[in-house]
Amino acid sequence: xxxxxxxxxxxxxxxxxxxxxxxxxxxxxxxxxxxxxxxxxxxxxxxxxxxxxxxxxxxxxxxxxxxxxxxxxxxxxxxxxxxxxxxxxxxxxxxxxxxxxxxxxxxxxxxxxxxxxxxxxxxxxxxxxxxxxxxxxxxxxxxx
Numbered sequence: 785x786x787x788x789x790x791x792x793x794x795x796x797x798x799x800x801x802x803x804x805x806x807x808x809x810x811x812x813x814x815x816x817x818x819x820x821x822x823x824x825x826x827x828x829x830x831x832x833x834x835x836x837x838x839x840x841x842x843x844x845x846x847x848x849x850x851x852x853x854x855x856x857x858x859x860x861x862x863x864x865x866x867x868x869x870x871x872x873x874x875x876x877x878x879x880x881x882x883x884x885x886x887x888x889x890x891x892x893x894x895x896x897x898x899x900x901x902x903x904x905x906x907x908x909x910x911x912x913x914x915x916x917x918x919x920x921x922x923x924x925x926x927x928x
Contacts, residue, residue: 821851
């Protein structure tokens with residue numbers, strides 16, 4: 785059984801912020817569907833246990849575009865759409881799809897990105913073991 789941890793982490797963070805209930809709900813929903821665009825990525829890429837080739841990586845990057853396209857069609861889903869599109873941006877500007885940097889990355893996407901990254905590095909993956917929590921925290925500080 786697959787349990788998606790990211791929305792639960794996001795929910796914990798949201799209660800410490802001063803957002804309206806509706807905004808918290810939309811960010812939580814965005815956390816649930818942030819990777820929906822992966823539906824457009826081949827299973828051979830999604831399930832690959834070795835490093836992706838450059839071509840495969842470029843294809844994987846398209847999941848943010850697919851996600852935005854899917855979610856932007858749902859009325860009042862602006863925040864989840866923004867999260868799906870921007871959750872791969874990095875604080876230093878080396879992320880994708882636009883290479884946004886720092887506070888130019890939507891706050892909602894930054895919240896989900898941090899939660900998703902924490903989940904990714906503290907969970908076993910087919911290609912590596914989970915980081916211990918202390919090591920994961922150090923990695924996140926270093927990669928800020």
